[in-house]
Amino acid sequence: MKDLSLHILDIVQNSVVAQATIISIGIVVDKKNDYLGITIADNGNGMSPALLQRVMDPFTTTRTTRKVGLGLPLLKQNAERTGGSMDIKSVEGRGTDLMVVLKPSHIDCLPMGDMAGVVAMLICSYPNINFKFSHRVGANEFAISTPELKEALDGLPLNSPSVYPLIKELVSSNLDELQIGELG
Ligand SMILES: Nc1ncnc2c1ncn2[C@@H]1O[C@H](COP(=O)(O)OP(=O)(O)OP(=O)(O)O)[C@@H](O)[C@H]1O
Ligand SMILES: [Mg+2]
Numbered sequence: 001m002k003d004l005s006l007h008i009l010d011i012v013q014n015s016v017v018a019q020a021t022i023i024s025i026g027i028v029v030d031k032k033n034d035y036l037g038i039t040i041a042d043n044g045n046g047m048s049p050a051l052l053q054r055v056m057d058p059f060t061t062t063r064t065t066r067k068v069g070l071g072l073p074l075l076k077q078n079a080e081r082t083g084g085s086m087d088i089k090s091v092e093g094r095g096t097d098l099m100v101v102l103k104p105s106h107i108d109c110l111p112m113g114d115m116a117g118v119v120a121m122l123i124c125s126y127p128n129i130n131f132k133f134s135h136r137v138g139a140n141e142f143a144i145s146t147p148e149l150k151e152a153l154d155g156l157p158l159n160s161p162s163v164y165p166l167i168k169e170l171v172s173s174n175l176d177e178l179q180i181g182e183l184g
Contacts, residue, residue: 141178
């Protein structure tokens, strides 16, 4: 994965497969403390304690016949490489919470990438899932959610072709302002 937005897209696919109807993505940047936190929470099927243990193991020690994917181990590795960490909590039938911490000053920290594109793509591709996205940089925060957008669009479906570029631009300009606000 070449940037963090693609990792987030990949991890959210797990929540979609787990039949989540609510998926929250939170990003917190605290430059003073060299902190970048990413949380992804869903109300999907969750994982049994045994599976949870298995997905948290480094993929080199996975010794099962079942195909265990690389999405979670790769993100964990990319977080730990910066001096950060990854933690998952999951309850079967209730959902899953993923928390990733990275140190942005580390030379191996992946760039954020096109977060606005990823958020817009998710919201437009899965109109029946309630996405909540928030991004905080220092004291400034931008948040957006599927229900708010549905209301603003006043009946125009989220998956109609004109909507994706609109949402992407809305998120993108707000994220740019967050960065500017932080510098000022
Ligand atoms: N949010 C989630 N809810 C329920 N189960 C999950 C969730 N995230 C991961 N899992 C379980 O953990 C497994 C491993 O996830 P991981 O993303 O590492 O690989 P994958 O999704 O199987 O394959 P890949 O991501 O490489 O395409 C999944 O197959 C799924 O069983
Ligand atoms: Mg996956």
